[in-house]
Amino acid sequence: MDLGAVTKFSALHAKPDGLILQYGTAGFRAKAAFLDHAIYRMGMLAVLRSKQKKATIGIMITASHNPEEDNGVKLIDPLGEMLAVSWEEHATRLANAEEQNVHTVLTEICHLEDVTLQQEAMIIIGRDTRPSSEKLLQSVIDGVTALGGQYHDFGLVTTPQLHYLVCCQNTNGQYGKATIEGYYQKLSKAFVDLTKQTFSSGHKNRALKIDCASGVGALKLKEMEGYLPQELSLHIFNDGTKGKLNDLCGADYVKTHQKPPKGLEIKPNERCCSFDGDADRIVYYYNDADGHFHLIDGDKIATLISSFLKELLLEVGENLKIGVVQTAYANGSSTQYLEEIMKVPVYCTKTGVKHLHHKAQEFDIGVYFESNGHGTVLFSKAAEKKIRQLAEEETDEKIRKAAMMLENVIDLINQTVGDAISDMLLIEAILAVKGLSVQQWDAIYTDLPNRQLKVTVADRQVIDTTDAERRAVTPLGLQEAIDELLKKYKLSRAFVRPSGTEDIIRVYAEADSQVNADRLATEVSLAVF
Ligand code: 16G
Ligand code: ZN
Structure with a gap:
């Protein structure tokens, strides 16, 4: 390691005194002004990871749905997945090291992880539209350069596009062409093939209003529009030409406030959706004839997709196992519908994409979604091979057609991570294929009324949970208190968990009516103290 280069560049990216950061479920996130040193050091860490894995590693500069003033950074592992958990600890240690110790920490990581320094390193970089992202890009580049790595800057991209690009780079183009154009080509071809018959048989003009959170999703959708069939008319709102990123708009705003974003007027029964700031989440919604707002969240998206896949699998007749993965936030009605009506096994994991993704890998076809709209579908290698083979060779027309549709889904869905464009x-x-209106989709099941609250406490780590965050282990007596409160309400469920992204505790409650869900949430909040 060139100590001179590390020292020279480190001096340009000094760590603010006393600042401690934690590489959490979403990487590092903070006010942009505090992140220069951490992002520079992640440039260096990415080089070590690249040398260890002998593969291209991605760095995305984004803070997703956070306010425009924030920023953040995430590393992407070789197959487009989140950084391995063991390296999250290295990231935290490196970001928090005092300047004179940076070199020692880097050396220790090399020893622990068997990094061969002579190995070449390649890093690809992407960023969202935050004003601070451009300067922080230079911090990444300095970090990569300090350790002698090569880099390619893809500029403004959505987070899932960078995941896609990393995967393509490391699989010799098997997953797709490692360019943004390649991404548009792959997805649009699959979309055209999947909808060809439907559109040619006269189902014309499917209009969709899209709120892009004033973020990068708008730019990328506009680039992609030319690749998509005319029948799909996309109307883009909050496209970033005016208004601040995520300000009163975007998937997170719509989901948490249960109301439409600013700047988007909804006529009754119009189908609308919102992306978040880096376009890895999506939620749908509409207003009914009485002007009531209806949110269609990740749970209903998972239900729509898994029902469609299950039907195709039944037609194909192969014994491929499908599973749906949710978190504790999944509405009780969705879990019940999937298990009892659809007869699909449902699993619950801790919050955070990496946990869901990991569990979904256990199935031939694993569908995972968080209620907040982050999710995707994973196909095992064996399932993919079988499906492609049937689509190619099967002589029974009906079976071959179903297999071809499954093959289109494989190519349309971004299997590396949740992707608002691909999910949409x-x-x-x-x-379109099922001929479903947004109201019919919404009517699959009725959400149980629910409420989420934030509670501020001195130390959120006093709460420890188990059973995929559904039960509290500490503080002692809390779970018993919650169990007592649950007895007072019908169809009730509630849990508390420390947030991984904010210094607060989150409370979730559901019950037979909104009034009861609100009451239960408040009572559980009081029990936390
Ligand atoms: C992060 C996670 C998201 C999760 C959220 C929960 C990733 C890429 N993102 O944004 O999946 O829903 O954190 O936040 O894993 P919380 O811990 O503050 O509730
Ligand atoms: Zn996001």
Whole structure:
């Protein structure tokens, strides 16, 4: 390691005194002004990871749905997945090291992880539209350069596009062409194939209003529009030409406030959706004839997609196992519908994409979604091979057609991570193929009334949970208190967990009516103290 280069560049990216950061479920996130040193050091860490894995590693500069003033950074592992948990600890240690110790920490990571320094390193970089992202890009580049790595800057991209690009780079193009154009080509071809018959048989003009959170999703959708069939008319709002990123708009705003974003007027029964700031989440919604707002969240998206896949699997007749993965936030009605009506096994994991993704890998076809709209579908290698083979060779027309549709889904869905653009296209295709209106989709089941609250406490780590965050282990007596409160309400469920992204505790409650869900949430909040 060139100590001179590390020292020279480190001096340009000094760590603010006393600042401690934690590499959490979403990487590092903080006010942009505090992140220069951490992002520079992540440039260096990415080089070590690249040398260890002998593969291209991605760095995305984004703070997703956080306010425009924040920023953040995430590393992407070789197959487009989140950084391995063991390296999250290295990231935290490196970011928090005092300047004179940076070199020692780097050396220790090399020893622990068997990094061969002579090995070449390649890093690809992407960023969202935050004003601070451009300067922080230079911090990444300095970090990569300090350790002698090569880099390619893809500029403004959505987070899932960078995941896609990393995967393509490391699989010799098997997953797709490692360019943004390649991404548009792959997804649009699959969408066209999946909807061809439907559109040619006269189902014309499917209009969709899209709120892009004033973020990068708008830019990328506009680039992609030319690749998509005319029948799908996308109307883009909050496209970033005016208004601040995520300000009163975007998937997170719509989901947490249960109301439409600013700047988007909804006529009754119009289908609308919102992306978040880096376009890895999506939620749908509409207003009914009485002007009531209806949110269609990740749970209903998972239900639509898994029902569609299950039907195709039944037609194909192969014994491929499908599973749905949710978190504790999944509405009780969705779990019940999937298990009892659809007869699909449902699993619950801790919050955070990496946990869901990991569990979904256990199935031939694993569908995972968080209620907040982050999710995707994973196909095992064996399932993919079988499906492609049937689509190619099967002589029974009906079976071959179902297999071809499954093959289109494989190519349309971004299997590396949840992707608002790819999810949106799959949902639009399914609605078109099934001839479903947004109200019919919404009517699959009725959400149980629910409420989420934030509680501020001195130390959120006093709460420890088990059973995929559904039960509190500490402080002693808390779970018993919650169990007592639950007895007072019908169809009730509630849990508390420390947030991984904010210094607060989150409370979730559901019950037979909104009034009861609100009461239960408040009572559980009081029990936390
Ligand atoms: C992060 C996670 C998201 C999760 C959220 C929960 C990733 C890429 N993102 O944004 O999946 O829903 O954290 O936040 O894993 P919380 O811990 O503050 O509730
Ligand atoms: Zn996001």
